[in-house]
Amino acid sequence: MKSDKISEAVVRRLPVYLRYLSELSQREVTTVSSQELGLRLDLNPAQIRKDLAYFGDFGRKGIGYDVSYLIEKIRHILKIDQQINVALVGAGNLGHALSNYNAYLKDNMKIVAVFDAYGPKIGTQINSLKVQPMNELSESVQKDNIRIGIITVPDTEAQNVADQLVESGIEAILNFAPTILKTPPHIRIHHADFTTDLLSLAYYLENGKDDEEDDDK
Amino acid sequence: MKSDKISEAVVRRLPVYLRYLSELSQREVTTVSSQELGLRLDLNPAQIRKDLAYFGDFGRKGIGYDVSYLIEKIRHILKIDQQINVALVGAGNLGHALSNYNAYLKDNMKIVAVFDAYGPKIGTQINSLKVQPMNELSESVQKDNIRIGIITVPDTEAQNVADQLVESGIEAILNFAPTILKTPPHIRIHHADFTTDLLSLAYYLENGKDDEEDDDK
């Protein structure tokens, strides 16, 4: 097929494919069908074929997909065939946890700078990175070719930090604060707000015995 | 309207509404329209009205929604008008960060137990909770009326931990590991996998100058 505008849902599935393909590759599986992928990832095989076909003819009829080839292709599509530098703002607990997480590393995503607004934190070491003050943000973004910012500050600060990230020339933001950020349209924002996930989970619990009123189930 | 099966998309927006309503409440705003909500939350006002109307007639024509009343209603719908106990499995960096996060507390979600499989971690203190060994999981779940489990173990362990959580009688899981878990249909699973968010973010970056081939944009 090629081209058309690709929906966000499709793009979000690509990393999921990539992850499982990497696992297959490690197990030295060389070929996989949309059927098998679907089974493992709880997705419809037709959907997987369609998703991939947006970007090219990666499979072989009667055979399936070559695992290594598909990995390479998806990495290229996601633009992680080159290293992408990331800045983390907010050296609290969560920020700390994320900067330790080396999971992105094998995916060519690297946190190369950490910032915090809180005086006492500045200069402390996080995982071989020195926490920098916010006024060094712009310079670092330029110098280190940082393209993505991760926000792990309290929600009251999040918009302010986002503004500064935008100002400094960042292209995309991963926001962990539970706030809807207002940014210019050319900035891409993804929400990684697990409180939403957690609260919505409660909805699906069975009604407790101590629940008088209606049971809408 | 009332009833019908409610889509997941709707349920996921409820905590978002709730959060902003709480903010309004704090600012002593007593009434809000779907228009205003939509503006702030980047959502279509019609969608907001429709979402809320699934659960009852909460608004007043010509007036809007009473903030406190709507908060109360949404909290009831989400079943967080009662305290919900949560277990956290995986006392690593991320688990640590999450257990500190008291954000859920005001939403009646409370982490009441922490578990880890790794010997040396057991018995250490995390935020006033003692890390327990996995073999105490079932007992704690029963005793403390734990209904949700949060998984923050490495992906290689995630499925195994999920199985144990299910076994112990948990009803829902928030999974931070980058794996698709296989569980019985009555278990509700939400994914809080930020690596997916981060990788898909890269797709939307401008093509670097060093990108020869096609530019699919």
Added chain:
DNA sequence: TAGATTGTTAATCGATTAACAATC
């Protein structure tokens, strides 16, 4: 009364799934 805003139906839009010819 005039203006505002809900709840709800109808219209639109988009995403998922089924089906199948092409072909390895």
Added chain:
DNA sequence: TAGATTGTTAATCGATTAACAATC
């Protein structure tokens, strides 16, 4: 050749948005 599996079109399903009568 027979069996498997892709890429793609058509059918279905579901979610979002527009429009408006009801009414505060």
